[in-house]
Amino acid sequence: MIENYPSQPSNSDRSNNSAPPSFQNQQNQLVPWAEEEEEDWSVQKILGVLRRRALVMTGVTIAVMTIAVISLVLKQKPPEYEGNFQLLVEPVNDDSKEVDVVKDSNSQMSSLDYESQIQVLKSPELMRDTLKKLQASYPEIDYYSLLDSLKITRLGETKIILVSYRSSNRDQTQAVLKRIAKDYLDYSKIRRQTKLRQGLQFVENQLPFTQNRVDQLQKELQFFRQNYNFDNPEAQAEQISSQTVELSQQRQAIDLQLAQARANLTSLKEKNGATAMLNNAPLYQQLITQIRQFDVQIATESTRLRDKNPTIQTLKEKRASLLPLLRQQAQQLLGAKFAEVEIQLQTLEVKSQELTKIEQKLAQRRNQLPILIRQYAELQRKLQFANESLNRFLSIRENLQIQISQTELGWQLLQVPTTPEIPISSSDTLRSFVLGLVASIISGVGIVLLMEKLDNAYHTVDDLKRKVKQPLLGNIPFEQQIQTKQNRTSKQIFSLSRIPNFLSKKIAKVSVLPQEEQGEYSSNFSEALRVVYTNIKLLSSDSPLHSIVISSAMPGDGKSTVALHLAQIATAMGQRVLLVDADLRKPTIHNLSHLNNLWGLSNLISTNLPVGEVIRQLPSMSKLSVITAGPVPSDPAKLLSSSKMKQLMIDFQKTFDLVIYDAPPLVGLADASLIAPHTDGLLIVVRIHKTNSSILKIALDNLKIYRLNILGIVCNGQKTNFNGLY
Known part of the structure; x- marks a missing residue:
């Protein structure tokens, strides 16, 4: 180096x-x-870090393990015996749905609140008789000591409750578990009978209300259909859509005609437009042709006669007599055309206004359609839910009546109370030692990786x-x-x-x-x-x-x-x-x-x-x-x-x-x-x-x-x- x-x-x-x-x-x-780049913590790099800082990792591991061993030695307890038994608290065929009126009939989830049930099993009221019977043989047992040694848990996601008890006396452990198992089975029979009767009473009380609810919703749905002429949301939407397209086409045609009428009126008001219209009038064109013929004759006679000649004067008088007729004809034609165009324009505007009213009504229906659809769907959903509730109540009532008439069974004891011959303290010590070793290794690796992360070299x-x-x-x-x-x-x-x-x-x-x-x-x-x-x-x-x-x-x-x-x-x-x-x-x-x-x-x-x-x-x-x-x-x-x-x-x-x-x-x-x-x-x-x-x-x-x-x-x-x- x-x-x-x-x-x-x-x-x-x-x-x-x-x-x-x-x-x-x-x-x-x-x-x-x-660093500009994020470090890539690959397995190869982690192994290299551990190898480079092996001394630090070993020191931390030894220190943490020493603390764990000292703590284990100080907390070591005398040998204890632990026994347990298992209770099936819900039928495996899921007949619990027959007594649970809130639960969906298609649901497979448990209806029992296990946390609350476990607290009930530990309650002083339920433990009172159990304690009296146990204290006859073991007077040192009281409620709090029993609760400290008693452990009640649910076995995973199953319908089984695991009850375990631990003490330094093996015979006491066996006696306590047998007494608790018997009392829990007796409690379950009484609880099941009470629950069946309460369930039947609840169903009987809810049936009239549910039936009235179904009848009311059917009336509301019928009134809704009659009031809004509303049978099918899809048909209503298609009808409004087709009417919208048809009105749009009519609007385009009327707007085109209005534009053409306004253009014609504007053209008539202009000189060129009026002239063009008069040029297309036959009578007006005949008068124009006669005037031009007189002009030609006057011009021809003027070449050989004087202006005061009777022939020329006669031609001029005839020409002059045609001019008032020409103006009168022009005014009549223009007036008639103006009247025709204005009447056409007024007619089109009236049609446009009527079409606008129809469009507004259709727009109002189109805007109201989502609300009506939502109301219709809501009524149908409520009616469907009410019908399902009514059918479920009727089915539950029948099942409960059958259950009450049959022999009622409580919880089942799947595993009788057992107590091992070997105390559990030795296994706990070994498990604690292994956990301490794993924790010390993890601590050493964690400290090394943290040092590597903080190291900027x-x-x-x-x-x-x-x-x-x-x-x-x-x-x-x-x-x-x-x-x-x-x-x-x-x-x-x-x-x-x-x-x-x-x-x-x-x-x-x-x-x-x-x-x-x-x-x-x-x-x-x-x-x-x-x-x-x-x-x-x-x-x-x-x-x-x-x-x-x-x-x-x-x-x-x-x-x-x-x-x-x-x-x-x-x-x-x-x-x-x-x-x-x-x-x-x-x-x-x-x-x-x-x-x-x-x-x-x-x-x-x-x-x-x-x-x-x-x-x-x-x-x-x-x-x-x-x-x-x-x-x-x-x-x-x-x-x-x-x-x-x-x-x-x-x-x-x-x-x-x-x-x-x-x-x-x-x-x-x-x-x-x-x-x-x-x-x-x-x-x-x-x-x-x-x-x-x-x-x-x-x-x-x-x-x-x-x-x-x-x-x-x-x-x-x-x-x-x-x-x-x-």
């Missing part, structure tokens, strides 16, 4: 954590249920791939050698921190820690790093990546150690690699690489120190160049956003084949977002069982806002057996 080297928080982290307010607000909203690579929509560039397995080495390094740093100031500075000039060769790690671990390096190289085959930023969503995910070992792998592959510790808040690279941190990146940015003064090679790999963070500055974000830093990054990229920047965590700090835009992309390290999924989601959302190039995700610390894959 790759893990960040622990370091003490610096004062600058508390004073210069200049995260935007949006980051802080998002951190306050971290809840375990912030990624526990498998599949969860990470399903919930994070980013490319997974590698899966680095857990490596025990790195864990042991880093723990030892942590102790050495702590011991150095206790050396006086003046000595520690002298030691730092040489090396913070003793030089130590890189350990031999497992092949799975080394191969996983090579896979990450290869995937990064293949991301852009046309233009190879020259600089990347490695960061994580939160501290402790292993981003610094991934950066160091990835740089070593790239160097071993023949690349000229520069590893830059850009974490100016909690620098770690110098501890992991066993280099001093006297001069570093902060000096390069803030002073005119030459680059060659701060570039060093690892003791175990001389071709790998490293720039440590240097002294922690007061404002890291200001240095990383300076123009000097941008120029240094350009120079680094020109000099080396690959530049790897180890940046602080993404959430809450702006450092990685300041340097990432000047590189080829950002690599995010996610640690299994540790990285908070809500924090990672916030980091990815912020990177989308900044529009930074995310190369992918590296999964760190997967404790899966990779052996035997090839």
Whole structure:
């Protein structure tokens, strides 16, 4: 497993954590249920959770089982004997319907209220005689002690009542059950006789009322049919529907005729319309023809005679005499046509009004039809129900009379009182122990599943791939050698921190820690790093990546150690690699690489120190160049956003084949977002069982806002057996 080297928080982290307010607000909203997808609780996943948290489940199970055993020991009672008997309280042929006038004759449900019957069987009034007979042999028995030991229940959904009694004396148990069984059978005979007589009396009282009800409903139905001429709802509906269609057709015809009449009247009132009508009149056209003939004759004679000639004057007088006749004929024709059109219009309007009245009456009938149908159906339903009630009462009366005349039987004893030879306490103890064991296991599983639900970390690579929509560039397995080495390094740093100031500075000039060769790690671990390096190289085959930023969503995910070992792998592959510790808040690279941190990146940015003064090679790999963070500055974000830093990054990229920047965590700090835009992309390290999924989601959302190039995700610390894959 790759893990960040622990370091003490610096004062600058508390004073210069200049995260935007949006980051802080998002951190306050971290809840375990912030995932975008609903978790799929498959059987395989549940088994994986139980296997991973087996220790917790075992502890909870043992604790709950211990409490159950202690409680069982404290509550253990002396041995007791329990006996019982069974009573059939209703006939199996369902003749109970003969005495139940409320119950439907077709119903097969029980008519007995078992809960109320059981309370009656436990009542002091019914138990009085039983107690007197029992106290003669067992004076210690009273009503309350008997009730505490007596249990009366219904056997499932059957017609059988189970009566059980428990005591520490076997003979007493047997005697009590026999006495109660006999008294209950006697009670049932008296109860049945009383019930039959009461039922018959009730039926006799209800018959006249039911008969009167039937007669009244028949009269109401007859009056309804006569009053509304209503025999069949379907026929009434069809009749109204056909009348509606017929009236609709008549309405369309009348409306068409009215429109045509109004159009004719309007046309007559206009000049063109009157002219057209006169042109179709024969007499008017004859007068027009004669006038035109006189005009022709006058024009012909005028060519050879003067205007005062008697012939011309005679023709003009004849023409003038025709004009009054023409006007008189026109007026007569127009008046007659106007009168004809107005009479037609009035006739059509009268028909329209009559049709409207008929339509209103039909609409009223149509609106009233549902009410009439409902009333008709209600009357029929009431009459049917009344007839059924009358028939049922008559049938019940006959059956009751037959039952009373026959031998009356009460409840039947299906199982005589029995008392076991072995006390029941041992079986109860075993049952309680088994129930406690089951409850403890369920509690352990429940606590484990609850912890898993509240846990907001990624526990498998599949969860990470399903919930994070980013490319997974590698899966680095857990490596025990790195864990042991880093723990030892942590102790050495702590011991150095206790050396006086003046000595520690002298030691730092040489090396913070003793030089130590890189350990031999497992092949799975080394191969996983090579896979990450290869995937990064293949991301852009046309233009190879020259600089990347490695960061994580939160501290402790292993981003610094991934950066160091990835740089070593790239160097071993023949690349000229520069590893830059850009974490100016909690620098770690110098501890992991066993280099001093006297001069570093902060000096390069803030002073005119030459680059060659701060570039060093690892003791175990001389071709790998490293720039440590240097002294922690007061404002890291200001240095990383300076123009000097941008120029240094350009120079680094020109000099080396690959530049790897180890940046602080993404959430809450702006450092990685300041340097990432000047590189080829950002690599995010996610640690299994540790990285908070809500924090990672916030980091990815912020990177989308900044529009930074995310190369992918590296999964760190997967404790899966990779052996035997090839």
